Amino acid sequence: MDKSFFKNIWTGIVGFSRRVADGVARLTNWQFILLSILGLVAAGILEGILETRPAVRRAPPVAITIHKEAPQAADNDATPDVLTPPQPPGDPLESAIKKRILKQIQKEIDRESGATDAASSVKREILQEIQKEIESESDAADPVSANAKKPKKSKRSVEVHIGDGDSKDAAAQQNRGPPLPLIIFLLIVVLLAVRITTRSRLSADARVQSAEASAEMESLRRQVSEAQLQTLQAQVEPHFLFNTLAAVEHLTETDPPRATVMLQHLIAFLRGSLPDMREQNTSLGREVDLCKSYLAIMQIRMEDRLTVSIDVPDSLRGLSFPPMMLQSLVENAIKHGLEPKPEGGAIALSARIQDGRLRVTVADTGLGVAENAPQGIGLGNIRDRLKRLYGNAAALVLAPNAPTGAHITIEIPHVPLPASDTGR
């Protein structure tokens, strides 16, 4: 229990000094200088005050001054009935005072007896002596025990100053320590040292913290950009991009007007494919335009191996449609259905309203789904997204196309976009 008590005290001290150190370190140079000057000035003033009234500062626990002029009377506080002889007028009061003093001294002795140090024992002895002195005087004045006795001394004076175990007044005055301004000055020096060391530690801490924070920010930023890059990669396949750029490059030499057309389609496609996190839904018209750009590029590249037909009524262009789904289906049809087929084929994009639902279909005459697994995986992703967006209100229907290829339909609830978004 004692251990934990000291421990508590120690932690208290440590905590306090740490707080002081931090506080000192956080001050600006000017604040610190100002504080130092104030401290010194205050110390100077305080020193001045103390010089005139030293007793105030070094007040001893007991200060006794007894001046004896008359023989002591018996203690009439405790046994008032015993007092038989007529006492001088001041006597009862004096005896009461004496009694009190004795009590006080006794208390002091009792208190000091607990302590074992030299100072305490000296103090105790002195107190005992005083006690004896006073008691003997009382005895002399006691009418019961020493009736005939006359006071030996008509006047007796005892002057005792007790403070910090130092009974000698002069010594007490001398041992008061260095002047207050010097102490304050030393304190300031110590605080300055503390301030410098703490400051360097704090600035190192701050640097570490800021480095950590920036590293965290950096990793967060990287995560975001990686996610965006992944989205972009998922949307703009590098194989498609570089093949298209190679074709554009060739056309700039051989057929510049066609190169321009192809480049414009590519720009439109890239702009539409860039991840736009804000938009959860876009219009069917916008998605169809994106597919048109893509297919126009693929037609320039695949030439007569690709036939494209698009049948989307203008009235449906303003309907809400999830982004990058239709294009994903079209790309799948090209990549897995038509491009790997030596003779190529046709792709048809169409949209209808049927039973209050919007049905958008991508049909191709390519190799078909059964023969290539990746298309199935891509469809799984679209299915998941539809489920998240519409729950059971949406569907993805896959069927073989006649005579070959795949026929894929996205069915979603028929929802017009808010008027402001239908501009495109």
Add this chain to the structure above:
Amino acid sequence: MSHSPRAILADDERLMREQLRARLQEAWPELELVGEARNGEEALTMVAKLRPDLAFLDIRMPGQTGLEVARTIAGCCHIVFVTAYEAHAIEAFERGAIDYLLKPVDNARLAVTIARLKERLAAGHNEENAERALERIETLLTKLSGDRPSRPGVPYLRWIQAGVGSQVFLFPVEEVLYIQAQDKYTVVVTAAGESLVRKPIREFAETLDPEVFWQIHRSTIVNSHAIAAFKRDGEHAEVTLRGRNAKLEVSRSFTGRFRQM
């Protein structure tokens, strides 16, 4: 090298073929471009027919991919892959010594490839090169197996490589009349002649279409389309082939097929 080098190029996109042709003609005027293929099958046929020294193959092609074509023709000619973007393959190219070009083809890079090809052409063909090339292509194919789906079921062997002298030729299996084991080698007989292949006959038996190629003996496989007649004389049975004098012995365990005829 006595004659000027001959090359074919294969890409499914005309613009890409045109571009590569233009670049090659500009950077390597002596190179003779003898054929342009639009897919893997055409490339194989061209290699077999035209016997070029070089083949520039696009990786993503309909029918057979450039890598699959390369596996079949490795050793017959030097191969340069042309690709727009094959992340895994490029890494493999860079480690192995196989040449590759990225689309759009960069002139400076093309010059490096041409210099390398000239060096190799001067060194000439040999079987060791062919084996190493095949190994590298196998590595590439394994690398890319994560990139693309593997075909369901392994297709039957359709092309056969055979060494004649120091040259390696490629010919379609349809041209094969019969195959016969001979010591460590296998003799592949076509209308044009015989060639030795360092491949056990068992491997042919496993990879050739059994509907067309019939095993008639422990050491003989015959192209059923080439059979003229089946003759049995007591214990002995044999087949004769169209337009050839050769008679091939049919062992007892394989006569079952002829009984149904």
